[in-house]
Amino acid sequence: MTPQPRFHPIGTPGQPWGDAERSEWRSRQVRHRRYDEEVLPAIERLRADFDVEEYGRLEYDGEAYPLLAVRSRAWDPDLPTMLVTGGVHGYETSGVHGALRFLERHAHAYAGRANLLVAPCVSPWAYERIHRWNPDAIDPNRSFVEDSPAGESAALMRLVAPIRDSARLHIDLHETTDSDETEFRPALAARDGKPFEPGEIPDGFYLVGDSENPQAAFQQAVVDAVAGVTHIAPADGRGEIIGAPVVGHGVINYPLKALGLCAGITEAAYTTTTEVYPDSPRATPEQCNIAQATAVCAAMDYALAHDPGGAAA
Template sequence: MTYPIGTPGQPWGDTEIAAWRARVVKQRRYADDVLAAVEPLRADFDVSEYGALDYDGERFPLVAVRSRGWRESLPTLVVTGGVHGYETSGVLGALQFLRGHGLETAGRANLLVVPCVSPWAWERIQRWNRDALDPNRNFRPGSPAGESAALVSLLAPLRGRVLMHIDLHETTDSDEAEFRPALAARDGVPFEPDVVPDGFYLVDDADQPQPEFQRAVIEAVAQVTHIAPPDAHGHIIGCPLQSPGVISFAVSKKGLCAAITGARFSTTTEVYPDSPRTTPEQCVQAQVTAVRAAIGYALANA
C-alpha cells in the first residue's frame, strides 16, 4: 500500500506534514459535543480548565471534571477519553459514565475524568494532533504534543497516589485503511498489514501486570458486547494474549496515557465499533461498563 503523501523510504518533513494537514477536514464540533455536554455536570461536579490548545487561531479549552468535596484521604480514580480523536465511544462513554454513574463513588473515592484529551483530532476524526504526532506515544514531561503535555501536567501532582486509571479507546477499520499506512509513510518505513480485532479487548502494562483486574473488566464487558478472539497466530494486534481479551504492552516505556498516573490498577480499553455484531450504543455502553467494573474491582481490592 502506497500512502498519497511523501516518498517511500523517507520520513516526512514540514512539507509533507502540511500536505497531510491540508487533507484533514473538520467534521464535528468539540464545543457542541463535549463542552456543551460538560456544562450540566457543573451541578454535581467541579469542572476546571487545565489548559488550552491554540491551533491556527482556534482555541480549544481542555476540561477536567472532578468530584466535589475532594479529600486527600480518599483513593483517587482517573478516567481519560479521546486521546485519539477518532475513537468516538471513548469520549461519549466518559461523558455517559459521568451523567449516569459519576456520583456512585461520592464519599468513597475522588474521581477525576478528562473526557476528551485531543479536541482538534476529535473535530477531524483523526488519530494524530495537528502536528502529525500521536498523543498516545508522547505522554511525558516536556512532550512535543500539547495535548499530552497538558494532561501530564494536570496529573503530575497525583502520580503514585492514583488507585485506578482507565483510558478509553477504540480499534477501527480505519486503523488499517488510513492510520497505520499514514504512520508508515510518516516514518519512512514499509507498511505491514495486520488484522483488525473483531471485538472488545484490554491492554495491560507489561511492566506492572494486573491480570485479575483485567479479567474482572473483561467479564463485565462480555455481558454487553463480544470479546475479541485472537488471530490465527494467537495474537491481538501482534501481541500474545495474557488471558482471553487481554494483551500486555510496554505501556510505560512507549509513553501511553494509562501509565502516566502510576496507578496501582490501570488498563486501556479497545472497542471495535465497525463490527456487524455490535452497535454504536453498545460500544458506548461497553466503555461505561468497563469503567464501572474497573472502579468496583479497584475499590474492593484497595
C-alpha cells in the first residue's frame, strides 16, 4: 500500500489525532496578542451606556478568560431582540473589532427601538493565538450542540437561552482568510485522519444564510449595504463559493443547526453569518471592521422594518 503523503507536521496520515497529537498541537500555539489589552478594555468603556455582564469564564493552562457580553440597559420585552456575535473563531479579527465598532459608533441609534445583546469575542484564547480552534483542537463553530464539547460554545448557548425563542435577528461575524487554505483546513484534515483536498478562497465579502430559512431579501439587503464598503465575492467557475452553490449575489446557504454553527443557536427569523476577506489587496483592516459594522446595521434595519413573515412593518 502506498503511504499517504504528509501534508501536516502533526500526526500520522490517515489516522485521527489522539491525546498525544492534540497535546503536541497545543504546545505549538503561541500568543501573538492580548485579549486583556485589546478587547476587555474596549468592552469596559461601554459600561457608561450599556450593561456589561460576565457570562462565563474559561481557564486554560492556569489562565482565566472572562467572557463578556454587552446588553441594552433599558431592556424592554415589548421590543424586538437582536443578537450579535463575534470572535467565535478567534483569528477572525474583524469579527471582534467589527462588533466593538458597532457598539461604539452605531448601537445608540437603536436605543428604544430594539434590545441588543452582543458577545464581541466568544473565543478569547484563540483570539490571542490567532487560531480557529480552542485549546482542545475543537472548532467552536461546529460545536453549538447539546452537551457541547467546547466551553466557548456552551457558555454562549447558556447566555442566549433566555432569548432563544424570542430573538428576531442573529448576525454572526466571521472572516474567510488565506490561512484557511494554508493552515486551518490542512490541520482539520490531519486532525480527522482525512486527506487534504485543496479549495479556493473567495476574493471578497459574502454571507452564509440558513438553507432551512434562507430569507433571500434579508441577505441581499445586507450584501447591498456592504457593497458600499468593500467588494463582494463572485462565484467561482462552478457557480460556488467555498463549495456551496451561490443563491444570490454574494450569498450561499448552509444548514446552520445541523452543522452546529453559531448562527443557528436561536429561532430568529433573520440569521446570517458574515464572511469578510481581510487578505485582499483591495481591503484594509479598517475597511473590514467597517464592513462588519455596516452588515450589523443593515441586518438590524431590515429586521426592524419587516415582521418575521417578511412583510413591511
